[in-house]
Ligand SMILES: [Fe+2]
């Protein structure tokens with residue numbers, strides 16, 4: 068199967084099974100011409116919630132996570148984000164056929180890891196008595212696609228903002244789940260963290276390779292790539308984790324700037 072066909076399959080078919088398709092062999096011989104899809108197909112059971120911006124329900128507070136249902140609410144939200152990540156990466160594969168082959172290969176590899184994240188969250192949800200789609204699913208990343216107009220804007224927004232924030236959120240919830248003795252959910256979050264470090268590393272490496280002006284300051288170009296819809300504030304969670312950013316290869320001055328953002 069061709070990568071383009073695979074990406075189209077994910078976005079044009081509506082069932083979760085289609086979004087989790089795992090072809091044994093993929094080639095990228097014919098990436099085609101740029102295609103900017105506005106929205107993915109979603110079956111009724113995984114359709115987007117009809118809320119408007121700002122109406123998303125807040126996640127339950129940490130002190131309520133001893134309650135299985137509250138924990139399931141958190142994991143359901145995270146699982147929804149993983150599915151969005153799968154779709155975003157398929158979107159980028161279709162939007163940037165002219166990007167370097169190695170970039171597309173890395174993006175495809177990351178997409179497959181996001182599919183695996185969806186699977187492991189779904190499995191954990193099942194253990195907690197919930198199926199993906201039982202609670203609202205939000206459009207979130209899809210609201211940003213009009214601004215993902217180049218590979219560098221893609222890595223800035225996805226890898227270096229949303230995925231980077233997960234370097235704080237994943238350990239935050241791993242620790243919360245550990246405190247209440249939910250070992251399975253804790254291990255799940257730790258697994259996500261390890262993959263997310265790789266995804267941020269992909270972002271930072273490609274950010275440098277794709278930079279328009281080699282003399283420009285990283286930080287300035289990053290902020291410009293997010294403008295006008297996002298700010299670097301979105302690249303962090305409640306408790307700032309310098310260590311995982313270092314592990315991902317984020318330059319020290321960048322780490323400082325995000326912390327101060
Ligand atoms: Fe993920």
Ligand SMILES: [Fe+2]
Pocket residue numbers: 152181230262263266
């Ligand atoms: Fe990721």
